[in-house]
Each structure stands twice: as C-alpha cells, then as structure tokens.
Amino acid sequence: MSPPSIPRTPWSGAEGAEAKVEAIEFLGLPAVRKVRPAKTYRPADLDLRLRTGRLRTEVRLLREARRAGVRTPIVLDVDESELVLVLERLPGTPLTEHLSAPEVPAEERERLVGLWGELLGRLHQAGLSHGDLTASNVLWDGHRLSLLDLSLGSKDPSLEERGIDLHLVEEDLNTLTPDAPRLFRVFVDCYARAYRSSPEVLERVREIRGRIRYA
Ligand SMILES: Nc1ncnc2c1ncn2[C@@H]1O[C@H](COP(=O)(O)OP(=O)(O)OP(=O)(O)O)[C@@H](O)[C@H]1O
Ligand SMILES: [Mg+2]
Known part of the structure; x- marks a missing residue:
C-alpha cells in the first residue's frame, strides 16, 4: 500500500x-x-x-x-x-512529516515506526550508533527508509550511546504525535527483533529515563 x-x-x-x-x-x-x-x-x-x-x-x-x-x-x-x-540526493521526505501529518492513518504510522525500529536494530547490530536519531534524519520514499546525518555517531558504541539513540527516538515521538507511547512500543519490538543484545540496551534506556526524571 x-x-x-x-x-x-x-x-x-x-x-x-x-x-x-x-x-x-x-x-x-x-x-x-x-x-x-x-x-x-x-x-x-x-x-x-x-x-x-x-x-x-x-x-x-x-x-x-x-x-x-x-x-x-x-x-x-x-x-x-x-x-x-x-x-x-536520496528520494523521500523526512519521517517527521509522515508521523505528524493528521492525514496519515494510524496503521501507516505504526508501520513506519516499526521500520524505523528495525533500521536502528540493524545499525546497532552492525556496531554503529547514530547520535542524533530524530525523525528529521530519516527519509521515507514510500518504499524504504534511509538514514541521514551520522556526524554524531560512533563505531563500537557504548551501552550508553546505544541507549541514547532509543531515548532520542522516544523524546522525538513525544513531540510528534499523541500516540507516542504506543508507537514507541512498536519501535522497541521491531528494534529487538533486529538486534541480538537489545535487552541490555532497553535496560539502559529505562535507567536514562529515570536519571532524567529525577535530575
Ligand atoms: N542525501 C540527502 N538526500 C536528500 N535529502 C537530504 C540529504 N541530506 C540531507 N537532506 C535533507 O536536508 C536536511 C538536513 O540535512 P542533515 O540532517 O544532514 O543536516 P543537519 O541536521 O543540518 O546537520 P548536522 O546535524 O549534521 O549538523 C535533512 O533533514 C533532509 O531533509
Ligand atoms: Mg539533521
């Protein structure tokens, strides 16, 4: 579709x-x-x-x-x-637009966020982090996602750097759509399927969240 x-x-x-x-x-x-x-x-x-x-x-x-x-x-x-x-120059428009546009149906948003999670899982599985993973650094061309702007990423990233990648996605979703909590769960499910060591990273994400809440 x-x-x-x-x-x-x-x-x-x-x-x-x-x-x-x-x-x-x-x-x-x-x-x-x-x-x-x-x-x-x-x-x-x-x-x-x-x-x-x-x-x-x-x-x-x-x-x-x-x-x-x-x-x-x-x-x-x-x-x-x-x-x-x-x-x-890659085709497509930033994911920001697809996730915040009211005319995009909820199932489509969910599908895009799932692909985004899988993309990050693949990146982490390859031993790389992004460092600035907001939806404006991801393009959607109607078929595939592309990743831009890796200037703050790392090779062999620490657990903290991987956790920050997910944390930034969660924060960005919160600014883009009222459906953020559900969409972030979809993101995490698809991320975990693509990345073997995801449980440790997800534990770190919870820790980062707690640290920020009580800072
Ligand atoms: N290769 C590309 N193909 C298509 N569009 C691109 C490409 N590179 C950048 N863009 C567009 O330009 C916007 C800004 O690019 P980019 O994210 O690389 O820069 P930035 O956020 O200003 O840079 P940085 O955070 O590295 O200082 C992107 O959100 C995207 O819309
Ligand atoms: Mg950018």
Whole structure:
C-alpha cells in the first residue's frame, strides 16, 4: 500500500543547527552539498576541530552503515579544507512529516515506526550508533527508509550511546504525535527483533529515563 502523499514544495535545501544543505547536480547526478559554516560563538580552533571531526565521522559512518545494509546516501565527494560533503540526493521526505501529518492513518504510522525500529536494530547490530536519531534524519520514499546525518555517531558504541539513540527516538515521538507511547512500543519490538543484545540496551534506556526524571 502506498502512503497518502503529503503536499509540499519541491525540496531545495535546508539549514539545520550545524549544517547548510542544498540540492545540486554532481556529474549529472542528483546530489546535495552539505557545508558546515564556522560558528563564531566558539573559539576558532575548537570550532574547526569540531567541524572537521564531524565531517570525518559522517563520511566514515555513512559508508559503514551502507555496507551493513542500512541505506544512507553514497558519499560522492569530500573537501576537508572547505568542510564540504557532496552526497547522493536520496528520494523521500523526512519521517517527521509522515508521523505528524493528521492525514496519515494510524496503521501507516505504526508501520513506519516499526521500520524505523528495525533500521536502528540493524545499525546497532552492525556496531554503529547514530547520535542524533530524530525523525528529521530519516527519509521515507514510500518504499524504504534511509538514514541521514551520522556526524554524531560512533563505531563500537557504548551501552550508553546505544541507549541514547532509543531515548532520542522516544523524546522525538513525544513531540510528534499523541500516540507516542504506543508507537514507541512498536519501535522497541521491531528494534529487538533486529538486534541480538537489545535487552541490555532497553535496560539502559529505562535507567536514562529515570536519571532524567529525577535530575
Ligand atoms: N542525501 C540527502 N538526500 C536528500 N535529502 C537530504 C540529504 N541530506 C540531507 N537532506 C535533507 O536536508 C536536511 C538536513 O540535512 P542533515 O540532517 O544532514 O543536516 P543537519 O541536521 O543540518 O546537520 P548536522 O546535524 O549534521 O549538523 C535533512 O533533514 C533532509 O531533509
Ligand atoms: Mg539533521
């Protein structure tokens, strides 16, 4: 079943917290150019170190996730001196829109959240974490999900880092839909099916929740 289409203007770019992303063509292919402009509120040397580190992490993890069967954009070009990445432009729109749009039926939302959980399970099973797993970093093209923006992820992540990935999903669902508690249970079920060591991570998620509640 194809999802109801969500009306939107053609995507031409976005300005997030750290990066500026614009749609371009690269060697005739649809691509995006992702630049991390300098942040003047940080000391210049620290800022450069942070931006370079994030760019390198993003390149490495995009490739590794892809190799593990999690769809991410192909890295087409890297310019470390200008802190520019050129990535394959993937089809689809951020999951945020599908989860918060009232015209999307509840079963469809549930199906998408299940796929999202399975995606994170596969990522964790491959020994990678995401670090900023909100619905705006996941694209849905009507058939498949893709994962974006891995610049805060880790290779061989700690239990805490894995727990934080799930915790961020839970928090994000809370901002997107009143149906969040039920949807998070669907997410967890599908995550657990795709990741062998999920019980330890779920225990850590409960701990993180408690820590935040009583902080
Ligand atoms: N490869 C891509 N294909 C299609 N759309 C993309 C792609 N990369 C980014 N986008 C779009 O641009 C938005 C912002 O991109 P991204 O999440 O990578 O940047 P960001 O959140 O500003 O960056 P960061 O958190 O790394 O500083 C995404 O939510 C998505 O809509
Ligand atoms: Mg993002």
